Amino acid sequence: xxxxxxxxxRETYVPALRTLSRLLDKGAxxxxxxxxxLAALLNEKLASDMFPLTLQVQLACHHAxxxxxxxxxxxxxxxxxxxxxxxxxxxxVDRTVETLTALSAKAFDGAENRRIELPLQGQRLFESDGxxxxxxxxxxxxxxxxxxxxxxxxxxxxxxxxxxxxxxISGGFIRQLAQA
Amino acid sequence: xxxxxxxxxRETYVPALRTLSRLLDKGAxxxxxxxxxLAALLNEKLASDMFPLTLQVQLACHHAxxxxxxxxxxxxxxxxxxxxxxxxxxxxVDRTVETLTALSAKAFDGAENRRIELPLQGQRLFESDGxxxxxxxxxxxxxxxxxxxxxxxxxxxxxxxxxxxxxxISGGFIRQLAQA
Numbered sequence: 323x324x325x326x327x328x329x330x331x332r333e334t335y336v337p338a339l340r341t342l343s344r345l346l347d348k349g350a351x352x353x354x355x356x357x358x359x360l361a362a363l364l365n366e367k368l369a370s371d372m373f374p375l376t377l378q379v380q381l382a383c384h385h386a387x388x389x390x391x392x393x394x395x396x397x398x399x400x401x402x403x404x405x406x407x408x409x410x411x412x413x414x415v416d417r418t419v420e421t422l423t424a425l426s427a428k429a430f431d432g433a434e435n436r437r438i439e440l441p442l443q444g445q446r447l448f449e450s451d452g453x454x455x456x457x458x459x460x461x462x463x464x465x466x467x468x469x470x471x472x473x474x475x476x477x478x479x480x481x482x483x484x485x486x487x488x489x490x491i492s493g494g495f496i497r498q499l500a501q502a
Numbered sequence: 503x504x505x506x507x508x509x510x511x512r513e514t515y516v517p518a519l520r521t522l523s524r525l526l527d528k529g530a531x532x533x534x535x536x537x538x539x540l541a542a543l544l545n546e547k548l549a550s551d552m553f554p555l556t557l558q559v560q561l562a563c564h565h566a567x568x569x570x571x572x573x574x575x576x577x578x579x580x581x582x583x584x585x586x587x588x589x590x591x592x593x594x595v596d597r598t599v600e601t602l603t604a605l606s607a608k609a610f611d612g613a614e615n616r617r618i619e620l621p622l623q624g625q626r627l628f629e630s631d632g633x634x635x636x637x638x639x640x641x642x643x644x645x646x647x648x649x650x651x652x653x654x655x656x657x658x659x660x661x662x663x664x665x666x667x668x669x670x671i672s673g674g675f676i677r678q679l680a681q682a
Contacts, residue, residue: 325614325633327505333637368548368657434505442676450675453505457513458672465645466652466667473653477548487646492638495630496622 327393327453328430334461335386336422338468340490342382343415345472345482349375350408352480360408366478368470375474377403379411382467383418389460390422392440393433393452507573507633508610514641515566516602518648520670522562523595525652525662529555530588532660540588546658548650555654557583559591562647563598569640570602572620573613573632 353360364376373381384401391398406414438455440448448459469487476482533540544556553561564581571578586594618635620628628639649667656662 445679462671469649499625
């Protein structure tokens with residue numbers, strides 16, 4: 323395999339979005355089994371001034387789409403901050419996976435050296451090439467929201483382990499050895 | 503910039519380890535200002551069966567070193583699971599940064615196609631090339647522990663924002679525009 327910006331993007335966002343979908347399902351199962359209001363679980367947060375689970379999921383999807391859009395020279399998505407139901411959140415993750423998997427390798431032509439300019443609050447500007455943008459902006463933000471979603475669910479009693487986080491990310495590369 | 507496995511590694515682990523060092527300092531400042539036992543803060547966790555802050559930091563360092571060691575064909579480190587003081591944790595992060603920054607680009611020759619075989623619990627084996635190993639094992643584990651360290655501190659009242667997480671990761675690419 324040739325390491326490329328297309329490969330970095332392809333091997334990062336989609337597997338972890340599938341993780342997010344799995345984590346949401348586990349949360350829903352837990353809520354149902356324990357008589358917990360799923361909407362309330364989606365509004366849980368780790369600190370009063372942090373974003374709730376629903377927004378962590380939305381922001382993970384945002385950063386995945388935004389990262390790919392910017393390095394492939396498309397119009398970046400607007401951040402949406404809505405109260406979404408469980409079904410809407412799941413659909414958002416699924417749509418994001420579909421959008422990203424539909425992109426051909428060709429869309430990434432020139433992505434490596436594409437000039438990225440991202441205006442930030444406080445009259446600041448993030449400037450880099452496409453590869454640096456993925457490593458120094460998009461991917462760290464993306465994992466922040468995926469992992470925080472996991473941490474919120476875990477903190478609220480959902481029975482998860484590291485394997486639930488890693489299964490869709492690493493599963494394709496793991497094989498069961500013959501038992502002794 | 504040419505996207506390479508060396509670039510992916512260089513642009514991922516060291517910036518986020520510097521974040522981890524900053525987060526620990528913020529935790530120590532908060533503990534001191536609020537008369538909280540720093541050792542107790544290091545033992546905080548988000549769920550009774552999750553690892554405490556001190557181990558999240560140790561595992562982030564482990565995955566950074568392990569990822570680089572395996573793709574460059576060196577002996578991977580053993581996971582250490584010790585009760586470390588604040589000073590020892592900070593020193594561990596600093597040593598990890600030093601180890602990784604000392605590696606030359608030449609050490610990564612052949613890393614992309616290097617065969618990685620990682621035995622897992624339950625008679626399972628993770629098998630991939632070097633690039634897939636970074637994307638599907640090392641980096642997702644690494645971010646898991648960095649972000650969970652942030653989430654533990656945040657959940658315990660330490661005044662942090664996303665900028666504390668992103669500052670060392672993105673800072674080199676952000677410039678202040680002239681005020682209007």
